[in-house]
Amino acid sequence: MTGKSIAVLTSGGDAPGMNAAVRAVVRTGINMGMKVYGVYRGYNGLLNGDLEEMNLRSVSEIIGNGGTMLYTARSEDFKKPENQKKAADFCRSKGISGVVVIGGDGSFRGARALTNAGVNCIGVPGTIDNDIACSEYTVGFDTAMNTAIQMVDRIRDTAQSHDRCSIVEVMGRHCGDIALQTGIATGATAILVPEIEFNIERDVITRIVNTQKTGKKHFIIVVAEGVGGVDDLAKYIEHRLGIEARATVLGHVQRGGSPTLRDRVVASEMGYRAVKLLSQDIGNRVVVMRDGKITDLDITTALDMERVFDEDLYRIAMTISI
Numbered sequence: 001m002t003g004k005s006i007a008v009l010t011s012g013g014d015a016p017g018m019n020a021a022v023r024a025v026v027r028t029g030i031n032m033g034m035k036v037y038g039v040y041r042g043y044n045g046l047l048n049g050d051l052e053e054m055n056l057r058s059v060s061e062i063i064g065n066g067g068t069m070l071y072t073a074r075s076e077d078f079k080k081p082e083n084q085k086k087a088a089d090f091c092r093s094k095g096i097s098g099v100v101v102i103g104g105d106g107s108f109r110g111a112r113a114l115t116n117a118g119v120n121c122i123g124v125p126g127t128i129d130n131d132i133a134c135s136e137y138t139v140g141f142d143t144a145m146n147t148a149i150q151m152v153d154r155i156r157d158t159a160q161s162h163d164r165c166s167i168v169e170v171m172g173r174h175c176g177d178i179a180l181q182t183g184i185a186t187g188a189t190a191i192l193v194p195e196i197e198f199n200i201e202r203d204v205i206t207r208i209v210n211t212q213k214t215g216k217k218h219f220i221i222v223v224a225e226g227v228g229g230v231d232d233l234a235k236y237i238e239h240r241l242g243i244e245a246r247a248t249v250l251g252h253v254q255r256g257g258s259p260t261l262r263d264r265v266v267a268s269e270m271g272y273r274a275v276k277l278l279s280q281d282i283g284n285r286v287v288v289m290r291d292g293k294i295t296d297l298d299i300t301t302a303l304d305m306e307r308v309f310d311e312d313l314y315r316i317a318m319t320i321s322i
């Protein structure tokens with residue numbers, strides 16, 4: 001028995017695999033003799049006292065569920081320093097010495113603020129976007145892409161039947177990772193991402209024309225949310241090439257669904273590591289994947305890192321999707 005009490009919350013956009021991380025935190029904590037609270041609706045739960053003590057069975061049968069059993073929120077209130085102090089006071093009043101925060105880099109800023117207010121926090125990267133510079137992987141990314149490729153495969157069936165061009169927008173906020181990998185996995189003729197400067201004539205029209213010359217009659221163009229403009233692009237392709245074009249924005253379908261094996265396993269490993277850190281009274285860290293291994297970094301070091309887009313993978317996509 002360590003006699004410690006800790007809490008876990010999910011914050012920002014939900015991501016498949018968040019439940020697996022919550023489960024790992026609860027089970028690891030209880031296994032180490034801790035009391036573990038589940039905090040509802042992100043940081044708001046710490047401001048409203050919306051939390052519950054978890055037991056081993058509280059997290060039964062959630063590992064395969066999408067969404068988050070703890071609900072999530074984007075809390076503007078928590079950005080105010082007086083509320084961060086209020087949340088820290090609340091944690092102290094419950095004897096909570098550490099909090100695991102599962103979310104994106106906004107949530108990590110919140111975790112840093114709460115640590116500065118006196119409650120050790122550990123961040124676990126949970127977002128479909130894979131946009132956290134310090135970690136090669138974020139929980140939810142694999143499931144979102146697997147959903148995206150299923151959807152694009154279906155769109156391809158109808159595009160092929162009509163000899164059309166289908167333009168598909170995928171999520172990712174300012175990050176092109178979902179678009180890049182989905183584009184490769186579905187054989188997209190062009191992939192537009194915010195990280196790579198593009199020219200519609202060169203990178204879309206000419207690529208379509210070149211593949212037409214080799215006999216291709218239907219085309220998939222994958223566009224990252226950070227580029228957008230898919231309706232206009234469809235109209236432009238119709239006008240320039242006389243091919244029928246249709247635009248689809250995949251949207252929130254990518255956020256739901258049962259997490260893949262990868263998301264369940266990575267979430268479990270990350271949740272476990274977060275509790276191990278708290279058990280040693282270590283806070284202000286983010287659990288990350290680096291060189292394929294789960295490790296941890298100081299939150300400020302992590303937040304200061306710059307994301308590097310995988311240009312080699314982009315070049316491979318452009319070479320083989322012809």
Ligand code: ADP
Nearest residue numbers: 012013074075078079103104105106107109110
């Ligand atoms: P994500 O965690 O997915 O990046 P957000 O950027 O919406 O999502 O952040 C989630 C929540 O984290 C915010 O609603 C807010 O409660 C908290 N947060 C974000 N930035 C800060 C900050 N600078 N200081 C304190 N809390 C923050």
Ligand code: F6P
Nearest residue numbers: 013127128129171172173225255
């Ligand atoms: O961060 C996850 C994400 O789904 C992004 O890909 C997208 O830009 C955003 O959240 C959508 O946010 P909301 O849930 O507010 O529609």
